[in-house]
Amino acid sequence: MSTQPRFDRTRRLGRDDLARLVAAEIPPGSYLNLGIGQPTRVADFLEAESGVILHTENGMLGVGPQAYGDDIDPDLINAGKIPVTETPGAAYFHHADSFAMMRGGHLDVCVLGAFQVSFGGDLANWHTGAADAIPAVGGAMDLAIGAKEVFVLMTLFSKDGSPKLVPKCTYPLTGVACVSRVYTDCGVFVLTDHGVVARETYGIGRDDLAERLRICFVEA
Amino acid sequence: MAIVLGDADEAVAGIADGSTVLIGGFGTAGQPIELIDALIRTGSVDLTVVSNNAGNGQVGLAALLANGQVRKIICSFPRQVDSYVFDELYRAGKVELELVPQGNLAERMRAAGAGIGAFFSPTGVGTPLAEGKECRTIDGRDYVLEYPIKGDVALIKALRADTLGNLVYRKTARNFGPVMATAAKITVVQVSEIVQPGGIDPEVVITPGIFVDRIVKILGVSPLAEAGAAG
Numbered sequence: 001m002s003t004q005p006r007f008d009r010t011r012r013l014g015r016d017d018l019a020r021l022v023a024a025e026i027p028p029g030s031y032l033n034l035g036i037g038q039p040t041r042v043a044d045f046l047e048a049e050s051g052v053i054l055h056t057e058n059g060m061l062g063v064g065p066q067a068y069g070d071d072i073d074p075d076l077i078n079a080g081k082i083p084v085t086e087t088p089g090a091a092y093f094h095h096a097d098s099f100a101m102m103r104g105g106h107l108d109v110c111v112l113g114a115f116q117v118s119f120g121g122d123l124a125n126w127h128t129g130a131a132d133a134i135p136a137v138g139g140a141m142d143l144a145i146g147a148k149e150v151f152v153l154m155t156l157f158s159k160d161g162s163p164k165l166v167p168k169c170t171y172p173l174t175g176v177a178c179v180s181r182v183y184t185d186c187g188v189f190v191l192t193d194h195g196v197v198a199r200e201t202y203g204i205g206r207d208d209l210a211e212r213l214r215i216c217f218v219e220a
Numbered sequence: 221m222a223i224v225l226g227d228a229d230e231a232v233a234g235i236a237d238g239s240t241v242l243i244g245g246f247g248t249a250g251q252p253i254e255l256i257d258a259l260i261r262t263g264s265v266d267l268t269v270v271s272n273n274a275g276n277g278q279v280g281l282a283a284l285l286a287n288g289q290v291r292k293i294i295c296s297f298p299r300q301v302d303s304y305v306f307d308e309l310y311r312a313g314k315v316e317l318e319l320v321p322q323g324n325l326a327e328r329m330r331a332a333g334a335g336i337g338a339f340f341s342p343t344g345v346g347t348p349l350a351e352g353k354e355c356r357t358i359d360g361r362d363y364v365l366e367y368p369i370k371g372d373v374a375l376i377k378a379l380r381a382d383t384l385g386n387l388v389y390r391k392t393a394r395n396f397g398p399v400m401a402t403a404a405k406i407t408v409v410q411v412s413e414i415v416q417p418g419g420i421d422p423e424v425v426i427t428p429g430i431f432v433d434r435i436v437k438i439l440g441v442s443p444l445a446e447a448g449a450a451g
Contacts, residue, residue, distance in 0.1 A: 058246040060392050074248065074249060076391045127348075141347060146323075
């Protein structure tokens with residue numbers, strides 16, 4: 001594991017610091033999948049010497065940084081359909097193989113965004129359940145149940161202030177009991193068989209946080 | 221045995237009303253735009269389209285949808301920033317949607333091509349997308365029963381074919397192509413280049429010609445594709 005970045009615990013983590021923190025906790029040499037949106041930023045903070053190999057569901061291992069200008073190739077995109085580059089040693093494969101890697105437990109870690117995560121590790125990140133919403137699931141369900149470790153990267157509270165780490169998800173589920181860690185602007189939570197461990201907090205005390213989440217944290 | 225045809229219209233001839241059409245591509249990468257344009261010209265209607273997305277902008281799959289030829293779409297991720305054609309049709313109740321997790325979508329077509337009757341997948345267990353489906357616990361893990369998706373026709377895009385139908389693809393434009401090629405009664409491929417047998421190293425063939433029925437060279441396909449790696 002690379003050097004743990006030091007952050008001011010008295011303030012909430014900004015987006016970049018949160019991505020930097022997650023990147024530092026990806027074990028060296030991992031095969032890693034990053035969900036679309038915020039989790040993609042983790043790639044910006046992975047150190048080259050970590051040897052982490054990025055997988056994208058649309059059929060590639062060894063995804064490199066985003067492509068710009070003349071380097072843009074419409075045949076070379078990531079899951080978010082953003083033009084990317086290839087790294088030495090990259091490999092391409094078809095969708096059935098790509099999802100065999102995901103579903104078959106070959107990926108070490110995936111980092112996903114979420115609408116809600118339950119204390120027991122249930123994940124809701126594909127559908128708000130709103131009647132007029134057009135549902136889209138993509139590869140989220142395959143990743144949720146397939147990677148050896150599922151990390152969630154999200155803000156801890158929604159815009160209206162309600163917690164997104166909840167006793168039970170109210171949004172439609174993506175996967176059951178699949179999340180192992182939750183990285184948020186307000187703290188890092190490890191979900192264990194005996195309960196939720198608040199590993200560290202940012203900008204809020206553990207007791208205040210427990211009250212806002214209506215939870216009793218357990219010791220590691 | 222694969223045959224080489226003169227243009228995209230010949231390549232898609234005979235696609236009947238009510239057909240299930242597998243269409244390759246992830247977004248626009250690997251989407252066989254010219255074959256879809258030819259399918260639009262056939263005027264075939266009541267189609268069921270199987271594709272990862274539900275069209276981008278106003279070209280290709282989006283144009284097929286806009287032309288009112290699609291009754292149902294089976295896909296994993298219809299909603300995108302530029303999927304307004306689908307969005308409008310869906311909200312108006314003019315197109316039916318079967319939403320399938322992406323890996324199940326790929327595997328259901330793989331199963332169809334491999335002669336598998338059905339399979340148990342862990343993906344979707346405990347979610348709305350497994351509702352009403354048969355579940356089973358195997359070695360302590362829960363699975364949901366998924367059935368194959370067979371196509372009447374597959375429309376895919378590759379970089380290069382030989383005249384026997386052996387194919388190589390280009391970068392992430394490969395995506396669903398090799399899987400769909402196996403899963404349809406008739407597989408139609410558009411390529412940037414057609415070579416003689418022996419013109420593709422047998423060690424690098426991705427889709428063997430046994431899975432390919434019709435080949436058409438499309439001129440002017442992405443100049444970037446032309447610059448792709450040999451073999």
